[in-house]
Amino acid sequence: MAALRILWGQRLRRDRWQLAIWVLGIGALALFSATAIHQTYGEDSSRAEILQVAIATPAILMLRGLARGAGIGAFTFFQIFSFLALLAGMMSTFLAVRHSRAEEETGSAELIASTPAGRLTPAVATLIHGTAANVLVALAVFAGFTAAGLDPAGARVAGAAVGAVGLAFLGVGLLVAQLMGTSRGANGFSAALVVLAYILRGIGDATGTPDAGGTVMTAGPASWFSPIGWGQQTFAFTGDRWWPLLLPLALAAVSLGAAWALLERRDSGASVWGALPGRATARPGLNSPFTLAVRLQAGSIVGWSLGGLATGLLTGSLAGAIANADLASSNVTAALRAMLQSQGVSLTQLLVSVLFSIAGILAAACGLQAILRLRQEEAAGTAELLLAAPVSRIRWLAGYLVLGTASVVLVLFLTGLGAWASLTGSGDTSMDGWAVWETAAAQLPAALIYLAVPALVFVLWPAATIPVGWALLAAGVVTGIFGGMVGMDQSIRDLSPFTHTPVPNGSTTDWSGAWWMLAIAVLAAVVAVTGMRRRETGTA
Template sequence: MSGIISLVLVQARRDRLVLPAWILGISFLEFAVAGAVATEFAGDADRTAIIRVAAASPAFLFIRGLPDGTGIGELVFFQGYTFTAVLAGLMSTFLVIRHTRADEELGRAELVGAAPIAREASLTATLILGAAVNLVLALCVAAGFAAAGLGSFGASMAGAAVGAVGVFFVAVAAAVAQVMPSGRAANGAAAGLVGAAYFLRGIGDAFGTPNADLTRVTSGWVSLLSPIGWGQRSRPFSAADPAPLLLLTAAATVLAVAVLGIRKGRDLGASLLVEPAGRARAGTGGDSFLGLAWRQQWPTLIGWCLFAALLGGIAGGLGPVISDVMGDNDSLRELIRRLVPGSRAEIIDVFTTALLGMAGVLAAATGIQAVLRLRMEETEGRAELLLSAPRSRARWLSANLLLAAASAVVVAIVAGTAATVGLTLSGTVNDPPGLLVAAALAHVPAAILFIAATAVLFAAVPRLCIPFGWGLLAGGLILGQYGELLGLPAWLQDVSPFRHSAAMPVEPFDLVPALAMSVIALAGAAAAAYLFRRRDLTP
């Protein structure tokens, strides 16, 4: 047991900067949302109005979650829980993969295994660390809610809901680490499962049933397939029920025990899925940087495209539901037109616009992951071998940036095409052909700006580029989603590239911001190439 505790301390020391940043960032976000809601919606009439709009709109339900009353605590939980739960899931999956599959891939696990400890000791330490980190996160989130003036019991239950989701994904990531053959594949698969949990929760909520006065929505059965949906059912500020959280914790415990059994019988470095051996000779284009980048990135690109297709297809699947909700509700139509003045906005357009905005986030994430692959090549020593050939660093970087930008475009096209097909099949689309594809592509300039910023980080501060790269995306998303709610100044909100993307089809395309972001992205790519040429390769 002393060996396991020592491993827990070693792993915690390795993450002494990353984990506090995650915990404090998530906790501060919830504190800020709680304070903003208490300020912006102090009156019961204001809270009732926004809750009724949300309850009547599948777009709000899909993105934010379930309204559960008109109190301040209920509104805070509705506004912030789902995004916070996703962040807790990502924190947990990255933590577990970093200390399991990635350590096996890099040889660290072999050094640890040389000590006189059990084969599964390192995984046990990681599971303990993951549970402890999520316990601290739950306490910090609860403290943030309590500091914002919410009731202590409801704040504790809300923190426990976030922590329970994180604990569940600790066990899920541990299982993924046994299945996938590489750290990169395991990270992608585990993060994909977090995204799938968000989507399943969103579908169940969008198909939910509102009560008569539109102040509470009961989710559909699909949300039962999502741990985020189970956490949401705890209803901390209205009718607190710890049973869903206990169920999540029990499921995580059972899964963790099963994973420990698998690890005990698995050889170090082996996996349940075997990575196929490559061909003896490269195919067409394999002797170029661009061809090499494509060979490394295409499996990941397919995964992102599947998510984009799912996101676009949801618009078609929910089209009839939205039409039924709309009905002859003239007051809701008028409210939508006031929210988006001067536009042709119908509720179906608002919903589609919201989904395509999320597709823009997926496009940015696709490109960021492609750029961060360069750092993995560098730390694992392959970049040094590759660049020992008479070819320039700038060409290597440029080829990968080109593929990253192209990947973002492909993801956007897939999302727009899937939305078009889905809405056409449901019979609820009257837009000109290609409009939704163009609407998805309108978010690409913002995506490539994130790609260029990540490239600059890789060239300037390579050891920090991975957390900072994803942190930029999270920051841009928070500013775009919560900037107005938090009462942030307009100039700070405008820092997020997502704020400058045209929200088609609700509003017309604006060429000037798109060109400006594209020019800035090109300048950033040039700066990254210059900085990369001037620095040494670092482990």
């Protein structure tokens, strides 16, 4: 018991600032979104109109949630719950991997295992730590919604739903940490599962069945394959159902049981999906720092690229489902289609722009990881070994910048290829192939910002590269993609590169934002490469 208390205290001390940011940030987002919705959509009639448009535009449902009526509480739950659950899932998976696989990589887990604490006590401490974090998140969401004047009973259900989704992904993160051989791989795979849950929830919401009034939606089957979709089924503020929370809790229990069984049987530092035995000598292709970077980053690039391809392939199936939906004959949908057509935009184009905004985030994360790998190599001391050879610091950094750029282009190319192939296969002619590729290219400048600016941070403030890099991406997603739904001021939203991503609309498309972002990315990369000439390398 003493060892468990000490290990939990160590985790609390190590994560005190990170957890404070996660918990307070999620609670503040719940408060601000509820307050903004009350100020912007104070009347039931205005909220009903928004819901009718959202249900008639399934692309909106992909990003928002499941409509369950025009009440202020239900409308707030529809607007923000899925994103709160996404954040809770990310927090939980990162926490799980940080205190399991990452500690095995550094060797600290083996040192702790040699003490009376053994190998299982640290896992119990991580479980308690993660559970406490999600309880705090649930309380923060409840406090935020209640402070905004929403019904406390519904706020309790909403907070519990967010916490339950977080617990489900805590178990998933601990299980993935047993499967993967590196913390980088475990983090990437776990995060991909969280995003997959968000996308499945979106597909279920977009392909559901609306009621006659156009303000209530019954989720489609895909939503039932997502822990975030399970949380939505609580119908907070309308039905206040508690039984759907048994599903994420059951997933957490099953994942934890599997993780525990694997932990008892495998050696410290080993993994279920272990690396294959290496060659005695390197291949001729590994004779430059760039090809070495490609080899080190290949796994994560493939993962993000497959995510982009899957996102693109969703387009055709979703477009067909939307075209054949029952709401196609409603007056709201007919009016919306007429309005979009007058602007030269179809529902399919709107759907593609939403899906490609998700692909833009995937591409940005892929490019960012190239720079984070630089910092990891430097902190581990392997960069000094590489630079002891006839390799300059500028060449080393430039190689990763080129690799990051190529990986961003690859993710967006595969997304465009998947969208083009799926739309062609579905027979949808409302959007031509050139417009698909334009939409993919429009995401490129924003994604390159998250490659070049973190590279500049790496040169100027190496120790802050990883936290600042992820913080910049998270802030850009929150303000640029979701800022509108929480009522953020436009001046704040304009700070996000995603806000300035062009939406191709034939000859009337405004590409000025893309050119400005591309210029900023090029300038940041040039300054970073120039500054690298004078920067010393080190592990601090």
